Amino acid sequence: MHQHRRRDRRLTRRASSEPAQRQAFRLPDEGADVVLVGYFSAKQKDFETLMASAATELAAHGARVVAQMVQRRGVSDGGVRKMGLPFSSRTLLTYGKVREVALACEQADADAVIFVAPLTERQQRTLTDMLGRPAVSLPDILTAD
Template sequence: MANVIHGANVVVAGLFSARRKDHVEAMDELEAEVTRLGGLVTARFVQRRGVSGKGRVRGGAENMDRPYSSRTLMSTGKIREIADACVRTDATAVVFHNDLTDRQRRALSEIFGSAVLSIRELKEERRANG
């Protein structure tokens, strides 16, 4: 996995509940982890869940800790922005602060045309390799 990150342009992303006040620090941690493994962060995306709603879409407290999509984790618009950044910055990996299901990883990898990982995987890799 480190070989996927080392020397690569990497986009980082995170979905955070509005309840979580440390999302900036969490993204800084993610960026630092990518840098420790030799990657270059070329773009950074945060989506906050429960910060504001649009129109009559149900949101609120009952949905704040849930992903926007079971398939892609984030909203369609945010996924499009990340995909555009992958192309624009020639990124070969996208690392999420969130844990991902196998289904999400496959779908996102197909959409982005790059490897998709989570911070947990990066940390496990670093611990395993010292």
């Protein structure tokens, strides 16, 4: 019997000698409508202050925050039991929350989605595809200027 050869995925990842540079997203000068998304654990008690601070930072950069969404982890009984499990490394949020963010973006006709937490390149690509608009982390916006 002929056996199929398995392709080593690690080799294809290493094929490029230079790492891919993340495309920096810049807010337009005339202002952009953005949805601000925060991801916080139940231990983070001052998440509202952090969200307000992030909205102020974005306003200083010319953006209008048209909606704010918060994903809390470990608040409910079910969430507390799942705290030992890894969160979605693909989207950072639950799929239900991603749908809520997408709906808020559609209703507000937002230009971008800004996450308070840092996003990996994979999360940024996946969320951009799922939401239909750029998904960027706040630290990337602040360091782009």
